[in-house]
């Protein structure tokens with residue numbers, strides 16, 4: 001039995017320690033905002049925050065979470081999150097939207113540590129997030145937009 | 152002709168439906184599928200403006216003033232929910248902030264795609280085009296009903312009443328009412344059959360910047376995709392599929408699988424062996440523990456290389472003549488210069504971000520409910536019914552948001568929907584079943600963009616004019632063998648195979664296009680822009696070669712051949728002008744390339760600016776010009792072209808699905824890597840002003856990307872790369 005803190009609430013989950021957090025969140029806790037894309041750390045659709053850091057939940061075993069605080073797209077909040085989601089909406093970044101939970105979680109992670117990222121910083125933080133719909137131009141623009149609104 | 156029987160015919164939705172909610176299902180007795188891929192302009196295409204106003208089917212106004220537009224199409228990212236709602240809301244004069252959308256139920260009579268005959272489905276970039284007049288009339292009729300209700304209530308002439316932003320007003324008596332207040336009375340008014348439509352100068356939403364209706368849900372994690380469906384007591388199933396196409400289950404041992412914690416049952420189904428478990432992880436682990444033996448006696452066991460090598464041989468023989476004018480052979484014989492080129496194309500997986508999945512359950516009333524990113528509702532409903540041994544009217548469809556599709560969710564065999572139904576049936580429908588394909592299942596599951604081979608020979612006279620063009624193509628038809636064969640294959644020629652080449656707009660005096668239908672056992676399907684994915688590359692690269700051989704500027708050379716294609720010439724000129732064509736100080740290794748192509752009734756030209764050399768290509772900038780008629784939502788039009796670039800770039804640079812002895816080699820994003828952020832060029836999109844009826848833009852941005860890049864690589868390096876993905880290994884520095 002594992003005790004998880006997800007978006008500030010505590011949940012008890014009975015699972016194998018090797019069960020990826022992705023499936024725990026989606027299938028056991030019905031937190032379906034976090035998406036499955038590849039399961040092998042290639043796409044970033046499953047990105048969540050563990051103690052504020054973006055991690056791939058498909059690669060994070062429930063047995064390794066310990067006391068870590070989990071934040072998903074449903075629970076992310078604060079100035080940076082609002083700036084990022086606001087910029088995403090202002091520029092209408094989304095198409096199918098399926099990758100965007102992960103994109104937004106990665107972008108919030110970036111702007112939380114680097115409020116004025118350069119294009120190279122964005123490359124470094126976001127290249128692991130695939131968008132098959134190809135919304136990259138707007139993702140980049142929205143990160144700059146969010147940075148401006150945070151300044 | 153595809154015949155789907157729907158034995159019950161329920162009454163049409165009453166006129167009260169637009170107030171009270173939901174349209175009742177009305178069944179068509181027989182379905183003749185038609186697909187007018189070139190949109191409303193195609194010969195024999197239906198007159199879309201003849202559609203009757205049916206506000207009850209498309210809009211519901213609630214007492215709280217919300218206006219719900221019923222969307223009959225799947226939105227897989229192309230933004231059609233916003234566009235469709237915009238069309239209706241503008242004619243209705245609704246308050247945009249009150250507009251919501253809801254996906255329509257399955258109903259081939261009310262919600263058929265007017266360009267597909269009586270079939271409900273999304274594809275061929277037709278969502279906006281086929282709905283344009285239907286939704287304008289629906290919105291205008293609903294508006295007239297609201298006005299009529301107000302006129303009756305206020306005892307004033309309807310002509311003195313105005314409507315603005317969700318409010319109905321009579322200025323002289325200083326009375327007004329919101330839509331919600333009038334909705335109940337309006338629903339009792341007769342439906343005007345030919346309501347007065349706005350003049351385009353009166354549009355407030357169409358052609359303006361209107362924010363997407365799905366942005367908030369899709370940035371907060373609340374948008375519900377098929378994979379997010381959670382029904383009470385739902386279980387998850389994953390299926391062990393055969394490693395080779397056409398193989399079947401011979402036997403299996405599920406002892407170890409059943410011991411995996413969370414595994415509930417293991418059942419054999421026609422397409423493999425399904426492991427049913429309490430969650431996806433348990434189902435996946437259960438499948439790993441399963442051992443299955445396959446009967447591969449009928450399986451496709453060739454490698455993709457071998458298949459392509461056979462195509463090359465086949466292309467040496469004449470095929471079915473798809474189109475012909477003049478005497479191409481004679482023209483080439485007498486030419487001053489003869490050029491020859493071959494192009495090959497690999498299988499491509501759609502690789503939408505959301506892998507295929509669907510939830511199905513048996514309801515208390517004995518019917519069934521299916522929840523998925525449904526794209527071909529009439530076909531999916533009929534197929535599921537056939538598997539379940541029931542009638543289509545007993546199968547209710549619930550369309551969700553789809554995490555991409557690019558064509559994969561509209562499969563004539565409704566493959567994964569049929570599989571979900573088969574699992575439910577084999578298991579005895581003990582609980583709702585969510586069939587989940589993993590990324591690997593999705594990628595190895597077939598229904599690829601066909602592998603294709605083109606061979607072209609053309610002659611030029613001393614002035615550089617084309618004297619003859621001979622074109623041979625080999626590829627597997629998407630339609631032959633599908634339920635639509637009889638409707639869409641003419642004299643053995645599948646229009647979706649040859650589109651964009653056999654009907655080239657270039658004024659070629661002597662032209663012959665032969666096609667060979669290959670028959671390998673690999674399932675193939677439309678992939679965002681279908682035949683144009685390869686025909687545009689073959690045509691636009693080869694025309695570029697002719698231009699260079701004739702020593703004429705590639706834009707000027709094309710324009711001279713496009714005198715009868717004003718809209719295509721228009722976008723070509725616009726893209727060239729905006730890109731600074733011919734003015735660029737392109738140094739060695741950096742240059743521009745151009746391509747222009749019509750698909751699905753829309754016209755797109757692109758100029759690519761690339762840096763190329765020593766085994767690499769970097770696309771710096773893409774300037775696109777598009778003519779889609781009236782751009783209902785210009786920002787979404789731009790987004791679709793930007794997205795087309797991002798989507799297709801990896802297929803230009805590296806993507807291919809290969810088979811080794813029949814086994815798919817690329818099964819995840821490591822081996823089949825989509826475009827990444829760092830590769831994304833700057834994309835600039837220019838929209839041609841137009842008063843023509845709108846056409847689609849979901850697909851037409853794709854075809855021109857590859858040839859514009861290929862032509863730019865040639866201009867930058869002098870090396871001609873024709874086949875896709877571009878073979879960068881041979882690219883030398885300059």
Ligand code: FES
Pocket residue numbers: 035036037038039040041042043044045046047056057058059
């Ligand atoms: S699902 Fe975790 S990185 Fe793709």
Ligand code: FES
Pocket residue numbers: 094095096097098099100130131132133134135228504554555
């Ligand atoms: S918006 Fe569709 S995958 Fe990114």
